[in-house]
Amino acid sequence: DIQMTQSPSSLSASVGDKITITCRASQDISSYLAWYQQKPGKVPELLIYAASTLQSGVPSRFSGSGSGTDFTLTISSLQPEDFATYYCHKYNSSPRTFGQGTKVEIK
Amino acid sequence: DVQLLESGGALVQPGGSLRLSCGASGFTFSSFEMNWVRQAPGKGLEWLSYISSDSSTIYYADSVKGRFTVSRDNAKNSLYLQMSNLRVEDTAVYSCARGTIMRLWGQGTLVTVSS
Numbered sequence: 001d002i003q004m005t006q007s008p009s010s011l012s013a014s015v016g017d018k019i020t021i022t023c024r025a026s027q028d029i030s031s032y033l034a035w036y037q038q039k040p041g042k043v044p045e046l047l048i049y050a051a052s053t054l055q056s057g058v059p060s061r062f063s064g065s066g067s068g069t070d071f072t073l074t075i076s077s078l079q080p081e082d083f084a085t086y087y088c089h090k091y092n093s094s095p096r097t098f099g100q101g102t103k104v105e106i107k
Numbered sequence: 108d109v110q111l112l113e114s115g116g117a118l119v120q121p122g123g124s125l126r127l128s129c130g131a132s133g134f135t136f137s138s139f140e141m142n143w144v145r146q147a148p149g150k151g152l153e154w155l156s157y158i159s160s161d162s163s164t165i166y167y168a169d170s171v172k173g174r175f176t177v178s179r180d181n182a183k184n185s186l187y188l189q190m191s192n193l194r195v196e197d198t199a200v201y202s203c204a205r206g207t208i209m210r211l212w213g214q215g216t217l218v219t220v221s222s
Contacts, residue, residue, distance in 0.1 A: 001169070036152070043202065044152065044178055044214040055210070086136050091207050092165035094157065096142070102150040 002027045006088055006099030008062065012107040013078050021073045021102045022032045023088030032092030035064055035073045036099075039084045063070075078104070109133035111203050116216030123193050123220070129186040129203030129213055133176065137161075137181035140207050141176045143188050143201035146215070153199070156188065157207075171197075 003026040013019050023033065031051040036044040039054055046055045048064035061076045075082055082107055088099040115127040129141070143155040156177040157166040165177055178188040186203050200215035 036209075038152070043214060044209070046208065046210050049208045085151075087154075089154070089209075095168050096154045096157060096166070098144075098152040098154055 004099045011105040023071045114215040119140035123180040127188040136184040147199040
């Protein structure tokens, strides 16, 4: 099975900072990767799909890149509402694994 | 409104069984693939199962294979998860999610496995 390794597991940042979260697949998954944001007590929300396509309604400060095995989620200027946990998710084949999550906290 | 609503969560003893339901409304349920995802308390998201729109293709995570069965009834706009031989580590909020790329999620239903 393909493993998804997300890093870091947590990070502290300030409003206005640029942050990058990495997701690595143990095998080539082409661009079949999505990113989700989850706030406490809320359902996950889709941010990015096909590795780099921004979901409608998601602010442009979010961007995704990568293909094959290495992917990144970047927030160009962190806003107060962005403090949350972020998950990558592969959806090309079974098992459709999530990364372990990255918790973004306020510094 | 376009929504998914899970039900059926409960407190169950280890080794017990439970059937979860996910009701869909506001969209053509029969056109969409569906998934079950769970989240244990304080933990991350865990994908459990996928079912194609016509039920012809079904996948499971290794952690539930042989114990959980996904099904759907397109006439009733409903998705199901039959869970058997439940373990303490199955304690989680179980959510259904629409699509290969999961754009729509239900709020989830809590399953607690404890003696």
